[in-house]
Amino acid sequence: MVVGLAIDKGKKKGEIILTNQFVNTIEGTKEEPGVSNYYNIKTTGGAMMETVKNVSNLTDNSPYYTHLKVIVIGEEVAATTNLMEITNWFLRHHELRRTIQIIIAKGKAEKILTSKLEKRTIPAVELWGMTQNIRETKKMPRFVTLGEMGIKMTDEMSFLVQSVVPLQQGLKMAGAAVISGKERKLIGWLTDEEMNWANFLVNQRKGKEGGVIKVLDEKTKKPIVYNNQNIKRKIVVSRKNGDLSFLVKVYTEGYLLEDWSLTENSFENNYIRTVEKQLTAELKKQTTSVLNKMQKKLKADVFGFRTQLRIDDYPTWKKLKTNWDTEFSKIPIEVQAEVKILEFGGKGNKLPKR
Amino acid sequence: MVLENHFSEKFTTAQVASGVASTIFGAGIVTLPRSAGEAIGTPDVWMSLLFGGTICIALGIVCAKLCQRYPGLTFYDYSSQVTGKLIGSVLTICFVIYCLLVATYELRMNAEVVRHYLLQRTPIEFTTFCFMLISVYLVLGGLNPIVRLLELLLPVTTIVLFVVMLLGYRNFELENLRPLLSEGISPVLKGLHSTATPFIGFETILFFTAFMRTSRDASKAVVVGIAIPIMIYLCTLLIVIGTLSVQAVKTLTWPTIEVIRSIEFPGAFFTNFEILFITVWVIEMFTTFVVFYFLASLGMNQLFRTPIKYFHYGFFPVVYFLSFYPSNLDEAFQLGDIVGYLAMVFAGAIPLILLIISYLKDGSRVEK
Numbered sequence: 001m002v003v004g005l006a007i008d009k010g011k012k013k014g015e016i017i018l019t020n021q022f023v024n025t026i027e028g029t030k031e032e033p034g035v036s037n038y039y040n041i042k043t044t045g046g047a048m049m050e051t052v053k054n055v056s057n058l059t060d061n062s063p064y065y066t067h068l069k070v071i072v073i074g075e076e077v078a079a080t081t082n083l084m085e086i087t088n089w090f091l092r093h094h095e096l097r098r099t100i101q102i103i104i105a106k107g108k109a110e111k112i113l114t115s116k117l118e119k120r121t122i123p124a125v126e127l128w129g130m131t132q133n134i135r136e137t138k139k140m141p142r143f144v145t146l147g148e149m150g151i152k153m154t155d156e157m158s159f160l161v162q163s164v165v166p167l168q169q170g171l172k173m174a175g176a177a178v179i180s181g182k183e184r185k186l187i188g189w190l191t192d193e194e195m196n197w198a199n200f201l202v203n204q205r206k207g208k209e210g211g212v213i214k215v216l217d218e219k220t221k222k223p224i225v226y227n228n229q230n231i232k233r234k235i236v237v238s239r240k241n242g243d244l245s246f247l248v249k250v251y252t253e254g255y256l257l258e259d260w261s262l263t264e265n266s267f268e269n270n271y272i273r274t275v276e277k278q279l280t281a282e283l284k285k286q287t288t289s290v291l292n293k294m295q296k297k298l299k300a301d302v303f304g305f306r307t308q309l310r311i312d313d314y315p316t317w318k319k320l321k322t323n324w325d326t327e328f329s330k331i332p333i334e335v336q337a338e339v340k341i342l343e344f345g346g347k348g349n350k351l352p353k354r
Numbered sequence: 355m356v357l358e359n360h361f362s363e364k365f366t367t368a369q370v371a372s373g374v375a376s377t378i379f380g381a382g383i384v385t386l387p388r389s390a391g392e393a394i395g396t397p398d399v400w401m402s403l404l405f406g407g408t409i410c411i412a413l414g415i416v417c418a419k420l421c422q423r424y425p426g427l428t429f430y431d432y433s434s435q436v437t438g439k440l441i442g443s444v445l446t447i448c449f450v451i452y453c454l455l456v457a458t459y460e461l462r463m464n465a466e467v468v469r470h471y472l473l474q475r476t477p478i479e480f481t482t483f484c485f486m487l488i489s490v491y492l493v494l495g496g497l498n499p500i501v502r503l504l505e506l507l508l509p510v511t512t513i514v515l516f517v518v519m520l521l522g523y524r525n526f527e528l529e530n531l532r533p534l535l536s537e538g539i540s541p542v543l544k545g546l547h548s549t550a551t552p553f554i555g556f557e558t559i560l561f562f563t564a565f566m567r568t569s570r571d572a573s574k575a576v577v578v579g580i581a582i583p584i585m586i587y588l589c590t591l592l593i594v595i596g597t598l599s600v601q602a603v604k605t606l607t608w609p610t611i612e613v614i615r616s617i618e619f620p621g622a623f624f625t626n627f628e629i630l631f632i633t634v635w636v637i638e639m640f641t642t643f644v645v646f647y648f649l650a651s652l653g654m655n656q657l658f659r660t661p662i663k664y665f666h667y668g669f670f671p672v673v674y675f676l677s678f679y680p681s682n683l684d685e686a687f688q689l690g691d692i693v694g695y696l697a698m699v700f701a702g703a704i705p706l707i708l709l710i711i712s713y714l715k716d717g718s719r720v721e722k
Contacts, residue, residue, distance in 0.1 A: 094470055094471055094474065097615060097616070097625070098612060098615055098616045099615075099616055099618050099625075145616070147612070147616050150602065150605075151598055151599055151601075151602040154599075154601050154602045154605055155599060155601045155602065205527065304529075307529050310532075310533065310536075311529060311532045311533045312533075314533050314536045
């Protein structure tokens with residue numbers, strides 16, 4: 001039973017190294033110290049299926065992929081190979097489900113599956129659990145499944161994939177890998193800090209909650225932390241004298257759950273309003289800078305502007321769609337942000353009113 | 355009368371309606387999204403389906419009206435009454451061949467899906483053989499057990515299909531269905547043939563009417579019988595296109611099953627919904643196959659006045675080996691296209707022509 005796959009580039013040209021993470025069904029049940037509950041088998045080959053079949057030369061347990069949870073793609077492969085070619089076999093084979101999670105590793109993918117975890121769980125299973133945490137943190141994008149990836153690559157749509165780095169002990173979900181829709185290759189990274197803001201620009205169908213906005217109070221320079229509960233994002237397409245431009249309206253509502261300043265008084269509406277203003281300014285500043293990076297540096301529309309254009313102005317979309325990502329980088333985009341604090345938890349101020 | 359050997363009691367309207375509906379459900383549900391997506395190319399596939407369904411309802415009513423003019427007679431009998439003995443016999447033989455081809459196609463599609471998703475290592479020769487054994491066993495029982503079984507299975511299968519498709523709402527995205535009519539109405543109309551062919555099977559009303567208790571209600575039965583598949587197909591199309599987008603649908607061999615395979619509930623605890631779907635779907639393939647197989651034998655029986663059993667047994671090897679004639683999946687899909695074109699002739703053109711001739715010949719003779 002294989003639960004995780006890691007794809008890396010081999011030394012020779014066009015060679016793939018595949019690491020299969022098997023569940024150790026024989027020894028895994030015994031709770032002996034020192035017995036690992038998984039083992040990895042590494043094979044090489046020129047194409048995916050060939051590489052997979054080579055596993056049977058190395059073990060009596062031929063791989064069975066129905067319970068496969070994650071596919072980790074190494075940075076080098078993702079940046080140099082067309083991902084549509086790499087994932088083709090996965091989408092064709094009946095054993096693999098379309099709901100497998102795709103993750104891009106910084107560095108070698110193999111290192112992710114061989115990393116030591118303090119919990120002694122199977123790395124692939126641990127990783128799969130981490131991919132689901134979008135409700136808790138906004139410092140990573142929503143997971144991308146194999147099926148969704150296939151759809152996006154067919155549509156030539158750029159998208160974000162979760163990325164993972166190995167630590168001394170354990171793993172870390174670190175920001176996002178940006179995949180270009182046209183080339184179907186890795187073209188850049190977003191750090192986890194940037195991802196925190198990029199998530200406000202993506203259409204969040206699931207996982208609208210979670211994520212924080214931290215600002216320093218203007219007067220006291222103490223941190224104020226806002227916990228987001230709901231994101232609503234709307235793109236407005238406008239055409240003035242034939243010039244296309246977008247307006248992104250980001251609205252978020254949530255709780256003010258941490259405030260270090262001693263002089264705060266959340267029971268007062270005015271105070272909440274000023275905090276809201278600060279949060280809004282920060283949100284606008286940061287989202288604009290992420291948007292700028294995506295437009296000017298990476299030139300990839302991962303936020304779904306293309307979908308909105310297709311719906312609102314189909315003739316223009318038809319003209320621009322062949323080179324959408326480069327066209328996208330030229331279109332002016334304005335961000336309109338709004339933060340609404342719904343409540344502030346069980347404590348409203350530090351010192352009682354005098 | 356020879357016909358009466360085949361049934362012991364006449365059918366109710368509900369039985370005929372469910373008979374028509376079960377016959378219509380077949381290979382269409384798994385291939386419709388792709389064939390329609392390819393033919394139309396915009397997300398407005400579902401509109402085309404509604405048009406296609408409406409056309410089929412109209413044709414179904416034509417078939418019912420034609421049959422009502424000759425109470426107690428099937429297509430095989432009255433075609434020679436309308437056009438004369440020679441042309442009638444030719445029509446009968448052509449219709450028998452058409453029925454055999456539909457049966458063959460359903461048999462092969464069933465085998466292909468079972469091979470891909472369930473029994474990868476079992477030769478399709480064997481799965482086909484088992485499928486046929488059960489079917490012929492039912493067919494040998496005559497028309498009454500067939501229709502009673504169809505009536506029994508239809509509610510179960512419809513409910514399961516609905517529930518499974520609705521579970522797909524989790525991956526559904528409305529933006530994949532927008533904008534409406536982006537390329538105008540013309541692709542929707544151009545793709546009509548692709549959305550009308552999944553309704554193959556309503557022409558069975560040409561025969562069912564003869565066995566009905568109140569043949570007046572034949573039109574009602576065929577309308578209900580087509581309306582149920584329209585709803586299921588509509589639901590399927592909306593979910594499949596909404597989940598995959600029309601571009602990706604074109605690239606998948608079995609888009610409907612792939613969508614159902616993607617249904618997962620939190621923590622991946624409830625998965626493998628395709629097992630539920632394929633089980634029900636195989637039942638639907640079975641009902642379609644059985645009806646067409648029976649109609650083929652009935653045609654030969656009416657033509658040669660030889661016991662129908664001989665043809666039930668005789669067609670077994672014919673259909674069995676014919677289903678392996680397409681040497682690969684592509685050729686099997688091509689067979690589907692051929693069947694679709696033949697259906698236009700046998701379910702659309704011929705009943706319409708016969709009805710017109712019949713009117714010209716006998717005037718508006720009172721329907722008994």
